[in-house]
Amino acid sequence: MEEKAAVKKVVIFGATGSIGTQTVDVVKQLGGFEVVGISFGSNIEIASRIMRDLGVEYYFSKKDIGFGKRCQSVDELLEKTSPDIVVCAIPGFEGVKTTFSALRYAKRIALATKEALVCAGPFVKDLARENNVELIPVDSEHSAIFQLYEPHIEKILITASGGAVRDVPLERISELKPSDILKHPTWSMGGRITVDSATMVNKLFEVIEAHELFNLEYGRIDVKINRLSFIHGIVFLKDGVIKIHAGKPDMRIPIAYALTYPERKYHSYVADVEEFDLTLFDVERERYPLFFYGLELTKDNDDLAWRIALNAADEVAVNAFLNREIMFTDIEKVVRMTIEYILKQNISVQSIEDVYEIDNLARSYALKYVEKEVKK
Structure with a gap:
């Protein structure tokens, strides 16, 4: 008789944000995972719904939602829940601190907090090694490279959508308001990351992340624009083979893979050949000056x-x-x-x-x- 796999305990940091709520969707579909704790900022309504829907017992927030067990710190939440997996989805520098806490308790980090590797990559990796913690990327581009990775890599390519400014005449970019910039052409994301897609600071972060995650020199990491975000990553191997990771943009797919790796258990839409978009465009220096400024810094100063x-x-x-x-x-x-x-x-x-x-x-x-x- 086949032994039933143990249910894995999951804590979601940043549960009410875009990645957090999509993680909840994934957990509901997959089965085999129990969300035992969440953290959130100020969205009591969504947090309450998640806790009731999934029967979550513990939470950490500055806001009291009136039921469940409220912890006084992230560390207390982690101590009480002893999670197998922590989904780190808190944006900004606050997410760096919570990632360090998670590395002391979990067996696997599903890492969506870009800032952890951008600001503290060597320290994050050292602590993960010391504590024997798996770091599995959640970003669609890094998940793609992670899935394609093998030791014979010549270079990699990650893609960008170009954000809301990609088709705006250059002379009009300075006039754009928040409402214009927040209209992302292919992804549904939080406010800051949508603005960062328009400046391509987000892609600069991802170049730095790829450098840290895959131990690749910056010169071996390329970026091109793929308008429909159909291609997520490309790996160029030393023997001339090129491997492409592609599919309809859906953040639930890399989230699910980070939870179930090395298995694939999530079911999603499979694109027909007619829907493929394999066209790549150069990134315009005049349109994304901050991205190129950062790339110049990577050459001189690590x-x-x-x-x-x-x-x-x-x-x-x-x-x-x-x-x-x-x-x-x-x-x-x-x-x-x-x-x-x-x-x-x-x-x-x-x-x-x-x-x-x-x-x-x-x-x-x-x-x-x-x-x-x-x-x-």
Whole structure:
């Protein structure tokens, strides 16, 4: 008689966001997983629905939802639940801190928090190795490369949609409002990541993530635009073979794969040949200047300091843009000036405490720069 597989316990950090709610959808379809705890920010309505639908007992939030067992910290939530898998889907620098907590408790991290590897990649990987924790990427592009990966790689290619500005005349980009930028052509995502898709800071983050995840030099990571987001990643092998990972854009697929790896248990739409979009376009330097600025930095400086500053300044600038305090094109100014400021400080990043210190310094500078130099 075949032995029934044990149910795996899952904690979702950022449960009410785009990745979090889609993780809930996946868990409902798959079976074999029990969500034992969640964290969320302020969306009590969605959090309450998730907890009731899935019978979740523990949660961490600054908001009290009136039922269940509220933990006082992320660590308490993890101690109480002892999860097999933690889905890290908290955006921004807050997600870096929760990822470090998860690495001390879980057997597998389904990593959707880009900032963890961008700001603290070496420390995240060291802790994962020490604690024998699997790091499985949730980003569609990195999930694609992860699924195609083998030791004989010459180079990889990850794709971008180009975001909401890809077809806007260059002279009109500075006029775009938050409502224009938040209309992403192919994906449904949160506010910041949708803006980051339009500046392609999001793709810069993904280049850095790929560098960390797959131990590839930056020169072996290429980026092209695939308008329908049908191609997610391409691996070029040393013997001339090219492997392409493609399919209709649906974040539930990489989420499910991160939960069930190495098996495939999720069922989704399979595209017909007539629906394939295999056309790739170059990324325009004039349209995405911040992306190319970051790529130049990867050539000269693999120190973490500028990467931490990039994330902190981008968080501040995108928030100011979404609040209509600065123009869309001002995001680039804030990020560039903050990175230049941090690089002048010449701070060596030797520990996770240094990561936190540079984040504070960069965030403070970016906030002041927005207030004094670019605020409308």
